[in-house]
Amino acid sequence: MSGTAGHDFGHLTPAAAGLGRVFARPKMLAALCVIVLASLGWFYIALLVAGTGKAFGGFGASVLQTLCGPLRDASWSVSGVAVVTSMWGAMMLAMMLPSAAPMIMTYAGIADTAARKKERIVSPFVLAAGYAAVWFGFSVIAALTQIMLTQVTLLDATMTSASGLFSGAIFIGAGLYQFSAFKHACLNHCQQPLPFFFTNWATTTRGVFRLGLKQGVYCLGCCWAMMLVMFAVGIMNVIWMVGLAIVMTIEKMLVGRRFTHLIGVALIVIGTGIVMAAFAAHWPARTS
Numbered sequence: 001m002s003g004t005a006g007h008d009f010g011h012l013t014p015a016a017a018g019l020g021r022v023f024a025r026p027k028m029l030a031a032l033c034v035i036v037l038a039s040l041g042w043f044y045i046a047l048l049v050a051g052t053g054k055a056f057g058g059f060g061a062s063v064l065q066t067l068c069g070p071l072r073d074a075s076w077s078v079s080g081v082a083v084v085t086s087m088w089g090a091m092m093l094a095m096m097l098p099s100a101a102p103m104i105m106t107y108a109g110i111a112d113t114a115a116r117k118k119e120r121i122v123s124p125f126v127l128a129a130g131y132a133a134v135w136f137g138f139s140v141i142a143a144l145t146q147i148m149l150t151q152v153t154l155l156d157a158t159m160t161s162a163s164g165l166f167s168g169a170i171f172i173g174a175g176l177y178q179f180s181a182f183k184h185a186c187l188n189h190c191q192q193p194l195p196f197f198f199t200n201w202a203t204t205t206r207g208v209f210r211l212g213l214k215q216g217v218y219c220l221g222c223c224w225a226m227m228l229v230m231f232a233v234g235i236m237n238v239i240w241m242v243g244l245a246i247v248m249t250i251e252k253m254l255v256g257r258r259f260t261h262l263i264g265v266a267l268i269v270i271g272t273g274i275v276m277a278a279f280a281a282h283w284p285a286r287t288s
Contacts, residue, residue: 034101037128041093044086045238084146088139091230095245096135096219097128099252103193103215104128110197122208130212134220142227146235159235164278167232171271177225178264186221187260190252223248229267232274 104124111121149155154166161167177183189196193215202208226244233240251260 034097034104034128037093037132038097041090041095041097044090045094045236045241080147081143085140085143087235088142088146089136091241092135092139093132095227095241095248096223097132098245099223099249100128100131100215100219101249102253103190103219104131106193107197107211110194110201120203122203122205126205126208127212127215130209130214131216131219132212134213134216138220138224138227146231149231155231155235160237161232161234164274164281168271168273168275168278170228170232171267171274173271174225174229175264175267175269175271178260178267183222183225183260184257186218187251189215189218190222191255222252226263226267 104127107127108124111124114121146155146159150157150159154161154163156162161170196215197211200211200214202211226248229244230237230240247263251263
C-alpha cells in the first residue's frame with residue numbers, strides 16, 4: 001500500500017496517484033500557491049505595461065488598449081474603477097504574496113505534521129485566499145484614491161506624481177512609519193507566525209480563512225505605508241514594484257528592527273531630497 005500523509009492512492013492510475021501525492025502535501029501546495037498566484041499577478045502587470053507602451057500590434061494592441069484605456073483616463077465610471085482596481089489587485093498578488101511566503105509555509109509545515117498524524121487539515125489555498133482578500137480590499141481603496149488624485153492633478157495621465165512636494169511627503173511619511181510602535185507590533189506577527197498559528201489553530205475551512213484574514217490585517221498594518229510609495233514613483237513603475245517587494249519580503253524574514261529602521265532612514269532621506277529639489281525648482285533665480 002502506497003500513500004502520502006496517510007492517504008492511499010493504490011487504486012488510482014500512476015498519473016492520478018502522482019497528482020494525488022502532490023496535493024496531499026501541504027508544503028507542496030503552499031509553494032505552488034505562492035508561485036502560481038504571484039506569477040499571475042506579474043503576468044497581468046506585464047500585459048498592462050506592454051499595452052501602455054504599445055509593444056503589441058494587431059489584435060493584441062486593440063485588446064490591451066481597451067484594457068489600459070481607463071488607466072490613462074481615470075474616471076468614476078464602473079469600467080474605469082474596475083480596471084484600475086484589477087491593476088492594483090494584480091500588484092497585490094505580485095508584491096505581497098512573496099512576502100507572505102514565510103507565513104504560508106509555516107502554516108503548511110504545521111498542517112503537514114497534522115496530516116501525517118491523519119488529522120484533518122485545510123488547504124493552504126484557503127489561508128492564502130483570506131490573506132489576499134484583505135489586500136484586494138486595499139486594492140479597491142487604492143484604486144479610488146488613484147482616481148481622486150488624478151482628478152485633482154496630483155497624478156498625471158501616465159499615473160506618475162505631478163508634484164515633487166506630494167512625492168516627498170509620501171516618502172517621508174512612509175519612512176517615519178517604519179519607526180512607529182504600530183508598525184513594529186504588526187511586524188512582530190509577520191516575522192513570527194508560529195505562535196499565532198499554535199494559539200489560533202483551526203481545522204475548518206471557515207476557521208482557516210479567518211486565520212488568513214487576520215494575518216492579512218497584520219501584513220496590511222505592516223506594509224500599507226510602503227505600498228503608498230507607488231503613488232510617488234509611478235504606479236506602473238516595475239523597478240520600484242520589484243524593489244519594494246524584495247524589501248518587504250526581507251523585512252518579514254529577519255528578526256529585529258535594524259533593517260526596518262534602515263529602510264525608514266532611506267525613505268526619509270529620499271523624501272527630503274525630493275522636497276528640496278521641488279523647492280529649488282520653484283525658487284526664484286537670483287539676478288546679478
